[in-house]
Amino acid sequence: MTVRRARGILxxxxxxxxxxxxxxxxxxxxxxxxxxxxxxTAGWNDIWHASTSARAVAxxxxxxxxxxxxxxxxxxxGLLIAWVLVRYRFAGRSVLDALVDVPFALPTAVAGLxxxxxxxxxxxxxxxxxxxxxxxxxxPIGVWLAMTFVGLPFVVRTVQPVxxxxxxxxxxxxxxxxxxxMQAFARVIFPTVLPAVLTGFTLAVARALGDYGSIxxxxxxxxxxxxxxxxxxxxxxxxYDYAGATALALVLLLASFALLLATNVLQRWSVRRLGxxxx
Amino acid sequence: xxxGESILVAPPIRQPGVTEPAPVRWLxxxxxxxxxGLFVAVPLAAVFATALKGGLGxxxxxxxxxxxxxxIGLTLLTAAIVVPVNALFGIAAAWAIANFxxxxxxxxxxxxxxxxxxxxxxxxxxxxxxxxxxxxxxxxLDARQVRIVFAVPGVVLATAFVTMPYVAREVxxxxxxxxSDEEAAALTLGASAWQILARVTLPKxxxxxxxxxxxxxxxxxxxxxxxxxxxxxxxxATITLPLHAQILYDQYDAVGAFAVASLLALLALFTLVTKxxxxxxxxxx
Numbered sequence: 212m213t214v215r216r217a218r219g220i221l222x223x224x225x226x227x228x229x230x231x232x233x234x235x236x237x238x239x240x241x242x243x244x245x246x247x248x249x250x251x252t253a254g255w256n257d258i259w260h261a262s263t264s265a266r267a268v269a270x271x272x273x274x275x276x277x278x279x280x281x282x283x284x285x286x287x288x289g290l291l292i293a294w295v296l297v298r299y300r301f302a303g304r305s306v307l308d309a310l311v312d313v314p315f316a317l318p319t320a321v322a323g324l325x326x327x328x329x330x331x332x333x334x335x336x337x338x339x340x341x342x343x344x345x346x347x348x349x350x351p352i353g354v355w356l357a358m359t360f361v362g363l364p365f366v367v368r369t370v371q372p373v374x375x376x377x378x379x380x381x382x383x384x385x386x387x388x389x390x391x392x393m394q395a396f397a398r399v400i401f402p403t404v405l406p407a408v409l410t411g412f413t414l415a416v417a418r419a420l421g422d423y424g425s426i427x428x429x430x431x432x433x434x435x436x437x438x439x440x441x442x443x444x445x446x447x448x449x450x451y452d453y454a455g456a457t458a459l460a461l462v463l464l465l466a467s468f469a470l471l472l473a474t475n476v477l478q479r480w481s482v483r484r485l486g487x488x489x490x
Numbered sequence: 491x492x493x494g495e496s497i498l499v500a501p502p503i504r505q506p507g508v509t510e511p512a513p514v515r516w517l518x519x520x521x522x523x524x525x526x527g528l529f530v531a532v533p534l535a536a537v538f539a540t541a542l543k544g545g546l547g548x549x550x551x552x553x554x555x556x557x558x559x560x561x562i563g564l565t566l567l568t569a570a571i572v573v574p575v576n577a578l579f580g581i582a583a584a585w586a587i588a589n590f591x592x593x594x595x596x597x598x599x600x601x602x603x604x605x606x607x608x609x610x611x612x613x614x615x616x617x618x619x620x621x622x623x624x625x626x627x628x629x630x631l632d633a634r635q636v637r638i639v640f641a642v643p644g645v646v647l648a649t650a651f652v653t654m655p656y657v658a659r660e661v662x663x664x665x666x667x668x669x670s671d672e673e674a675a676a677l678t679l680g681a682s683a684w685q686i687l688a689r690v691t692l693p694k695x696x697x698x699x700x701x702x703x704x705x706x707x708x709x710x711x712x713x714x715x716x717x718x719x720x721x722x723x724x725x726x727a728t729i730t731l732p733l734h735a736q737i738l739y740d741q742y743d744a745v746g747a748f749a750v751a752s753l754l755a756l757l758a759l760f761t762l763v764t765k766x767x768x769x770x771x772x773x774x775x
Contacts, residue, residue: 218590218593218665219589219670220674220677221589221670221673221677221683222677222683223586223683223684223687224584224586224589224590225582227585227586228576228590228592230582230759231582231586231598234579234582234654235598236599236652238650239601239605239651239654240601241614241620242613242617242651243604244546245615245616245619245625245626246615246619246622286737288525291518291521292522292526293517293658294518295522295659296522298509299515301519303523307526309762310526310527310530310531311530312762312765313758313762314530315705316714316758316759316762317534317644317755317758318708318709318732319734320710320714320735320736320754321537321555321751321754321758322533322713324739325533325534325536325537325751326533326714326746328533328536328540328744329532329533331725334536335536336532337533338754359529360530360533363529381667382635383763392510394513397509417606417607418606420605420609421607421608421611422609422613422660422715422720423609423610423715424610424732427736428690429740431605441609441715444609445611445613445718448615448618448719451624453619454543456615457619458616460609463609463612464608464612467608467609468607470607471600471604471607473605
């Protein structure tokens with residue numbers, strides 16, 4: 212009984228934890244172990260060859276650069292949007308707030324179709340960009356755009372509670388001591404929200420790196436040019452090249468785990484800096 | 491927490507020295523509005539505009555087509571299986587994590603978050619490698635004439651994988667914020683485990699649970715990448731709504747594709763309305 216008391220006083224520990232672990236094992240661990248096992252049986256040589264072919268390298272390069280660029284775009288845009296939503300009151304504020312959640316709620320395939328329609332050369336916005344020589348659909352810019360779309364809510368939603376929790380006395384003190392608004396922002400506000408911005412950035416990059424539905428339509432999957440890594444995995448699967456698909460998947464999984472780890476470290480840093488987050 | 495509630499309650503700050511001059515404020519607000527408009531509002535509007543480009547008759551024809559109806563049926567069936575299962579799992583997981591101390595708790599939370607960081611395509615691939623004909627269990631399943639991949643069970647499993655964390659995350663956030671004092675009080679008053687769950691915990695978590703279910707449902711009905719890999723695109727059998735939209739689009743039937751997509755966009759709008767409602771109801775008084 213001493214053990215139980217140490218765990219907590221409420222009933223249902225065995226049942227709830229047992230159910231959770233069993234479900235996670237069947238649904239998540241077994242399939243992912245299947246990928247790892249397949250990689251192990253394929254052998255390092257095959258994995259190396261499959262993931263360093265020119266087409267694979269081109270897809271990884273596009274996936275990594277475009278998702279980091281999308282994360283960077285989201286960091287800037289997200290900070291701006293979070294700032295405006297927290298600090299200012301204006302007509303349509305709750306509409307803007309609701310729009311931030313649209314990329315979470317909208318199925319990725321719908322987002323992909325919608326972005327393609329709007330930004331193709333004869334689309335509502337694409338036709339204004341085409342005369343300027345900017346092609347969005349079916350180019351790496353389109354890939355970046357779709358990735359930015361799916362990652363948009365992450366920075367806003369991680370920064371918003373931190374901004375709302377900032378004690379304005381610090382800013383008042385900065386103003387009294389002669390700091391301008393830019394100085395107060397750079398020296399007081401920005402350092403406080405930086406961990407949250409970086410957390411949102413890594414979440415957005417992770418999401419962009421793995422996404423498929425939002426990108427498949429706007430990229431048109433031209434090998435070596437607009438083909439991202441998840442698309443190449445699907446292409447390999449359609450040719451029944453399971454070893455090739457697994458090799459690419461392992462590289463992508465490794466990157467996702469690294470980002471997950473980075474997110475955890477950043478969140479702990481953020482908690483240390485601010486105390487338990489208000490959100 | 492990526493799904494944290496938005497903060498619209500705090501009053502804006504207007505003291506001089508702690509806010510910006512009016513033109514700067516106006517400029518920043520406009521920039522945010524233009525960004526969200528061009529990136530989010532315009533594409534969302536384009537879905538409905540394109541869907542209705544051929545008139546209402548053409549729209550209805552597209553969404554009432556037998557293939558569309560079969561896709562709607564499979565999408566509803568998948569959600570009807572996946573959402574309750576993931577809701578029960580979410581409550582169990584949140585109960586275990588919030589109320590007890592045990593080894594490996596951090597690892598468990600990471601595992602629950604895993605589907606958020608794993609590419610949906612890899613989730614599909616994993617199911618193919620385990621349950622597919624060439625997979626680890628393929629021979630065993632084949633001998634028993636059970637088909638999982640390229641059949642409905644595969645679609646359900648893929649959907650369950652990608653939507654697993656939503657309810658668990660939302661309910662856990664509520665339980666951790668509110669603590670378990672009320673449950674402990676019920677226990678000392680002689681309530682049984684199920685009584686505590688039904689009378690204390692469920693009423694406490696209902697709004698978080700509702701929002702988690704809404705998110706889980708939206709993702710379940712809209713999942714594309716994972717389902718696309720395991721579906722095999724069997725006409726009339728394993729085509730969900732998003733896959734049907736893609737098939738129409740690839741056949742150059744843009745109006746049909748967007749008509750089908752508009753159903754999913756409406757679902758997304760419904761989810762957002764649920765969120766606003768939940769936020770209003772669960773706001774501390």
